[in-house]
Amino acid sequence: MTTITEHTNRRELCEIICAQQEKLKHYQTKLKDLVRGYKSLQKEKEALEASFKAISSQKKTNVPEDTQKVENKFGDTDKEESESSEKSQETQDAGHAEHSSIGCKDSQQVEALSEALVTLTEEKSRMEAAFQGDRRRLLQEKEVAIKQLNEQEQAASANVKALEAKLSELRMKLREEQTQREHEESNHAAMLRELQRLVAQERRTREALEEKLEAVTLRAAQADRVKEYEAKVQRLTLELTEVRRRLSDAEAKADEPSPLLLKVQQELVDLKVKHQQELECELERAAQAQAELKQQASGSETRVASLEGHLQELSQAVGTYDRLRLQDRVAIERLRERVSQLARENATLACSAGLGIGTGVDYAEGSEDSNLDVATLLDRFTKLRQTLKEANQRAENPVNLMAYFRELAEEEVLGLHAKCHEEQEQLKDEFERYKARAQSVIKNGSSLKGQESSREKEVLHRQVKELQGQVKSLRAHYEAEEQKNREKLTQLQNAMTDATVAHRQEQCNLESTWRTKMAELESLMQGQRERTLALLEEKDRELHVLRAATLAPNHALSAMRNAGNRAERTADSGDSADPLLYELLAGQTSSKNGNTKAERQLLFYVQELARKDVEVAQALRAKHDAESALRDLQRVSLTRERRDAQELEILKLRLRQLEDSQHLGKGGSVNLQYLKNVVLQYLLCADSSSRRHMLNAIAAGLHFTSAEMDLVLQAAAAWW
Structure with missing residues (x-):
């Protein structure tokens, strides 16, 4: 029973009440079916009992009539002279009344049998109508289920369309974000261009200052103006340091990624992790569902095989019972025919023997009653026979009248009817044996076989009902499991579709991200090339300046060296000193040092190019890995779809086989007969x-x- 906790709310209670009402309705329908089946079985039982009583009463009435006929033929031969012709007429009327009563009994028995047959026919027709009604109801339920399945498929397609619409909206949002990102990048590029313009302006200022410095250094021969020049150099160095710091801040700000881009990248990473987890969960769930489906299929196959074996055993037992019953009926009919034949032959012989006895008595007593006519003698013989029979019944020791009349007949007609007498004795003995055997067979067969057949019928009916109930329950369980498997399959297909769509979207996002990165790298490489060319031009100009500076006096050269050394120490002590100024001051010492710095700049450029190439190769490798993972996922999904389709076909085939087996169980005899005829015609x-x-x-x-x-x-x- 459903346990109701303290925290159940009204909705749960309503659901419990609805479920219990559905169960009550289900039980009521089952109880109605059981009552209807019990009533039909009761009617069949009453009809069979009525037919059995009619048959048994017919058998009982046939036997005493035959014995009475024999006794009437052979008894009372010495009462012919005591009755008149009026008494003979009354006796004939009594015989006609007796025959009419027997005919009425036969007609009543025939009516009872016909009523029993009508009852059985009505019950069978009612059962057939109920079966047809159940079949139509099941077909209607099947159509309703198909209609619901189509509606669910339409709803699923509508959901897919809604998801596609949401996906298109997300794509549009992503495009908007990309456009915003591009707009921001364009703004950043404009800012970079502005900063580059400022840097160029500062560079031109620096060049002007350097030219002034050169002029000052050329005029710094005097010792009293060295400190002034050093102060100017320090001031210019500080200004250059400030410009360098501002430039580095601008570059750092330009290189710093946008928070929106970081947020989008984090969301993409989270979506990828979540998608991977959901995919693993769905794969585990699909594996569990497949294992449960295989286990349930094997269990249902085992149960169906056991039920089929049990049904086969029951059908064999029923066939054996029907065959034995038919054999018993044939034997009973044959014995009845033989008994009736012997009775007719015995009656014929008894009539012939009675005529002979009557003739002998007439000859023996002809001297006394020679004056009486035949009618008077027959009347007297009938009365005396009836009187003798009544006296023999009232006597304490009754005499065997048959034996007495047989002795008289043997004494009088021994020479004339010896052969007939022997045949009569043999027929009588055989008749008695067959009569006793038939009675014993009828009694034993009717008592034992009737009870056994009724018990076996009840047991078989009960077993058939139980098996039908088990088949129905198994079929319902199988349909429920199939519905669950279909739902799981639909869920897995939806999850696979969602995973494919998400993976495609992720692939598009990654491709767009890598394209943007490639564009950024290309732009950076282009800027690096431009800066390198500018640096080379600047170095060329410095070389020209150095060549001109070599022609200056030696004291100016020493002063320039001292200023260059101080500038180098100042540049080394500061964290953000300008390397270009250091190269300028150090490059004025000698052309060899200038060539070394230029080579260092070229080496740095080569290293940057190598690093960019490595990053591009890594990006291409990641793209290749993503494409291979996508192909693997598509291949796995395709394999799973094929396997699910095969399993669905197998389940449909098993369901069709179960329906066919159940249909054969209900109307198997007709189908087997039809198939037998078709196969026979096919072979012939x-x-x-x-x-x-x-x-x-x-x-x-x-x-x-x-x-x-x-x-x-x-x-x-x-x-x-």
């Missing part, structure tokens, strides 16, 4: 078109699939 037919027609009928009866039908047609083409 010699025409190819007729054989093809019969083959189509066999395939329709056995519910061949399209693949099985193709295989059969291919094999049949080789036969024909």
